[in-house]
Amino acid sequence: MEFPALALLVLLPAGGAGIVALIPERRRDLILPVTVGLTMLPLAVALWILWEFEVGNGAFQLTERVLWFEPLGISWNVGVDGISLLLVVLTAVLFPISILASTSITKNVKMYMVSMLILETGLLGVFVALDLLLFFVFFEVTLIPMYLLIGIWGSENRVYAAVKFVLYTALGSALMLAAIIWLAVVAGPQLGGTTFDFTRLLDAELSSGAQLWLFLAFGAAFAIKVPLFPFHTWLPDAHTEAPTAGSVLLAGVLLKLGTYGFVRFNLTLFPDASVRLAPWIAAIAVVGIVYGAVVAIVQPDVKRLVAYSSVSHLGFIVLGTFALTTQGIQGGVIQMVNHGLTTGGLFLLVGMIYDRRHTREIADYGGLARVMPLYAGFFLFTAFASAGLPGLNGFIGEFKVLLGSYLSLPVHAVVAAFGVVLAAVYLLWAYERVFTGPVTKEENEKLVDLNAREISILVPIAALIVFLGVYPRPALDRIEPSVDVILERIEAQTDYDVPRFGTTAEIDLAAEGD
Amino acid sequence: MIDYHALAPELLLAGTVLAVLTVDLLRVEKYWVAVVGLFGLFLSFIPVLTLGFCDTLTFCEDTGTRFLFGESYAVDSFSLVLKALFLGSAFVAVLLSVGYLESDRFWQGEFYFLMLSSVLGAVVMASSRDLVTIFVALELVTGPTFLMAGWRKGDPRSNEAMLKFFIIGVLSAALLLFGMSLVYGTTGELTFAGIRAEAAGIRGGDLEALFTVGVLFTLLGFAFKVSAVPFHFWTPDTYEGSPTPVTAYLSVVSKTAGFVGLLAICYLAFRDATFLWGPALWVLAAASMTVGNLAALRQTNIVRLLGYSSIAQGGFILVPFGAAVAAGVTDVQLEEAFFATVTYLLIYAFMNLGAFAVIIAGGNRLRSAEIGDWAGMFGYAPGLATMLAVFFFSLAGIPPLAGWFAKFVMFRAVLSVGGGWAAALAIIAAVNSVIAFVYYAKVVKSAFMDPAPEHVAVADLARMPTVPSLQFALVLTVAGVIVLGIFPGIIAEIGELTKTFASGF
Secondary structure (H helix, E strand, O other): OOOOHHHHHHHHHHHHHHHHHHOOHHHHHHHHHHHHHHHHHHHHHHHHHHHHOOOOOOOOEEEEEEEEEOOOOEEEEEEEOHHHHHHHHHHHHHHHHHHHOOOOOOOOHHHHHHHHHHHHHHHHHHHHEOEHHHHHHHHHHOHHHHHHHHHHHOOOOHHHHHHHHHHHHHHHHHHHHHHHHHHHHHHHHHHOOOOOEHHHHOOOOOOHHHHHHHHHHHHHHHHHHOOOOOOOOHHHHHHHHOOHHHHHHHHHHHHHHHHHHHHHHHHHHOHHHHHHHHHHHHHHHHHHHHHHHHHHHOOOEHHHHHHHHHHHHHHHHHHHHHHOOHHHHHHHHHHHHHHHHHHHHHHHHHHHHHHHHOOOEHHHOOOHHHHOHHHHHHHHHHHHHHHOOOOOHHHHHHHHHHHHHHHHOHHHHHHHHHHHHHHHHHHHHHHHHHHOOOOOOHHHHHOOOOOHHHHHHHHHHHHHHHHHHHOOHHHHHHHHHHHHHHHHHHHHHOOOOOOOOOOHHHHHHHHHHO | OOOHHHHHHHHHHHHHHHHHHHHHHOOOOOHHHHHHHHHHHHHHHHHHHHHHOHHHOOOOOOOOOEEEOOOOEEEOHHHHHHHHHHHHHHHHHHHHHHHHHHOOOOOOHHHHHHHHHHHHHHHHHHHEOEHHHHHHHHHHHHHHHHHHHOOOOOOHHHHHHHHHHHHHHHHHHHHHHHHHHHHHHHHOOOEHHHHHHHHHHHOOOOOHHHHHHHHHHHHHHHHHHOOOOOOOOHHHHHHHHOOHHHHHHHHHHHHHHHHHHHHHHHHHHOHHHHHHHHHHHHHHHHHHHHHHHHHHHOOOEHHHHHHHHHHHHHHHHHHHHHHHHOOOOOHHHHHHHHHHHHHHHHHHHHHHHHHHHHHHHHHHHHOOOEHHHHOOHHHHOHHHHHHHHHHHHHHHOOOOOOHHHHHHHHHHHHHHHOOHHHHHHHHHHHHHHHHHHHHHHHHHHHHHHOOOOOOOOHHHHHHOOOOHHHHHHHHHHHHHHHHHHHOHHHHHHHHHHHHHHHOOO
């Protein structure tokens, strides 16, 4: 048996939660450093996985399969491919950062860290699970820690936001559980027994009616998680009220469960339904792009602004996914990582200023660039990345998404392109109001610039933003073969032809030449 | 010749019942009565194990299913699993009672005597294979609990709880007996095997109508016992008014005993009459889930909330029965449904007893069952609040806590039957699990996120210890809920064993 790297990856944080729980109350000061140390372990494993990953191979790698419970066809079945690989690494990177950013948590620190670590197990598990039931279990495991993180350590309206978050998600999960079982029951006779094994379920032939219903049930769960317009209303509340680390992880990783689910399960298991519904879902995504951006412009609360920008950015990812072209899906996947970095970075920055001033109102600031030049620099940099400035990571993702969707859904792509313009508007206008001009408020004059800890949090994110912006090739090379596997499958199962122009290599050259 | 090995659990338990009475007469601390009871329960558990692992033991002669007294009493893997469940749950229920009874001037010896007698009834129930035995067992389960419900003699609510429970209990016994008499009258048989054989000839004959009425009244009698809507109205008042350990006992052991009777009657005696009990139990399942959950949403008293929650959980347990509504349901599908119900019952016992253990521990501190008073518990009793969250989220079916697996097998049973009615029931169940989530999460929200009310002396409460027996019960149930949630294979293997039961004799 090979070294079970993925099992280790997923279980390390859960084991870490046990260790943190054992730290005695009188050594509270140890809790944060120990937790940071513990999250470095899964990060190390994730980097090892990144290293071991064979480029150019679109199949699942490092797979492990242990029967969990045989008669019901449930197994510990995990693996990574190009689509999940970077999300696993992103998750492992964001956790130590978010925990370092949690120094302002003083109430029940131990419980907070335990929740964080369990959340990490759940998130890593979701991305590597290749058994539908295992996926469901991890999907649900993320629910409770997030509920507690928002509800206990959030700001004023936290309880309302927590309950709203958890109810929306629970509704989606109930649908998904029923759909998973139904799928296994429908596919069981064809496969010689009930199984929840994703790779085996791919062999089942589902009627186009069944595909449609199953697509909708899975899709509902993922659409709530993404969230797609009009299921997005929980998101601004949850984001705004959550503690900084909660917002970072919510935006950085949790929302990706939805988009990842669409790519991983909806496109592959229900190709016929995907082709039929793609223009509609893409249309909803475009509505979300524009709506999220327009609403973000008028937000007086800077955290809420970033939250609505998430709705807009996630719309791009879904648009790319349902463009059903190589560039579109590839752009969607890389954009999941990009959005995690940029929006995660923005939430970290908002959290840093909130720790100093305890207000998120844009109107309470002004001229901060004079008092906190370093902070202003980081903010502008991240905002540019988020708005898709060429040379930074946001550009390559959005460009690919627009290119890919232009091939199959030109009207959608044209409308979505306005989203890019609007993103520049809301981010730069917010920057202008917060940072430029004279210092208008007396309280802001004595603000201290970033300290060493805060810089050490922001630097890795900034480095990754630049790296992916300047040299996205290594990432794209890993994603592309897996995307091709999905599209080949769709072409084989339906009469859909993936529109292409030129070869991907040429387009990549065009993209990088910019 | 009587197979004493097969009867050993019942005999040992009966001996314990007498021993408890005797110890009560001695001049010792009443505490020892409970200890003797616990020891007796443990002792009765041993032959259950030796019978269960008979094929691997040298001294044991493996005879497969052991029938005693003709075909009236059977010891098979189903009955052994359920006996283990009853003895284990009773063990926890006694642990819950010790601190409670010590805390005030209660009669103690009699209490354990009654509780253990009731457990004896439940253990007999698991093996009953004819109408008379099952009726006697059911009454032995229920009779003592009437008295236990009224154990707080000075409290009018406890008296009300007892009286309501008693009247409804007697009514349901009468209905059950009436139904059974019609079944006996039309088939001329008392054993389930005989009824099943005779029932085939009744279809289309003169007696069919009478037999149908008999079946429905029998189901009705059990519907009261498992507090299925619309026969549930005694449940909230009785649960709220009874001493909390008694409520825990009622909601787990007594309720499970009712379900075991229902399982035996439906899957053995009325096996070929799924067209009768399928639709009837479909309706009861849908109604229990919906009414139980909607009513639970509005509760402010945590015990009452769990009362309605247990009505709703009863609905979930009935769902696999309701799946038999589909025409042409196959034997394999019925086995799956049977398996789902048994698995659900096993998991339900752990999480519901655990939830009550938390409520008793919290009630000891707060002297209140109002959810509002429980607010902020995480601040002064983080361990207890965390356990509350564990059990409540398990009841809500969130993985990796055991409840998710119960929900999973339930959905699987009903969806694998297929067809419009089964699908409709699955949708009702799915909607209900979301509704249920709302109120479970509400209690957790209150304990974790709301500030403690001003009249609660937080500093005093933080220092208050949990009684050791209660701690033991909490550890047992928490471990069960977590381990079974992560390794559901364990419970499923056990449930799998019982499947042979559903495949007939």
